[in-house]
Amino acid sequence: MIAIGQDLQVVVFGLGEEEFALPVGEVREILDHRPAFRMPDAPRWLLGLTDVRGTSVPMVDLRARLGLEGADTTLSTRVLVVEVPIDGGEPLVLGLVVDRVLDVSSFGADAIEASPDIGGRWRSEHLHAILRRGSGFIALLDLRRIFADGEAMLIGRMPPAAAA
Template identity: 50%
Template sequence: MADQNAELQFVTFGLGQEVFALPVGVVREILDHEEAFKIPHGPNFLLGLRDVRGQGVPIIDLRLKLGMDASVRTQNTRILVLDIPLDERVLSLGLVADRVFEVVAFRAEQLDKAPDIGARWKSNYIAGVVRRDGGFVVILDLPQLFSEPTGISEATPFALSNVA
């Protein structure tokens, strides 16, 4: 059983008015936003490819993947380049964030499960929720979000392994 006092490090970022977090260990780097090379017939959330240090990295509009409105580029828009462990491989991709805030530590005891809304809904992509500054931070479970259709968006399921 995990130590409830253990501190876990996360990168926090915003999508609209909402705050999300990812474990520091999956974040390779944070880049300024640049237009991606478009890939024909990709799902709506796949913006295209971007060259990151000699590697073609798929760029994902996380807002669309989560069923939100599409990202609108501003001076604060960033790309979080991630290395996500999936089974026997590592998936490298970039996520568009409206803004990146900070690296923060949360204690394991602060993490609550996804809320129960009294009905079935796909919440397995939520690793936890933390109360902070009068609001909430949603910690994403990226392997869940990208290994199977989430049921959030009606977009056609897409295997990112076909992109890289």
């Protein structure tokens, strides 16, 4: 859990012109973009399955999941393999497709603020905090909340045979 008032190390990535971050402890690895095996009747944001070191991993269009406009895949497009904490169970492993990975950064407690509820392009309940960098801001995402609904939880119940 992220605590306001403590230092934090994050992976910073971009979706369009906006910058987002995830705690480094939630990111297993960063991969080049790869095509996904499309699943029938999957939600629009679920691109399908991809193989990560012999394991089938659901691949998610993070732009679509956050309600942002779609974008074409480029040479900068990456897949963040993350672990989403699930209440009372094993973490859900997902591949999040992002436009680009910018860096791994550390933020002091004085640069971390609670997320304001001002509306905008993303819902404030999807954020842990706002990180200040220079004159700009980075939204620290809360994966548990982003993937907490029933539709998202279904991907954690896909049988291993679905990747075959």
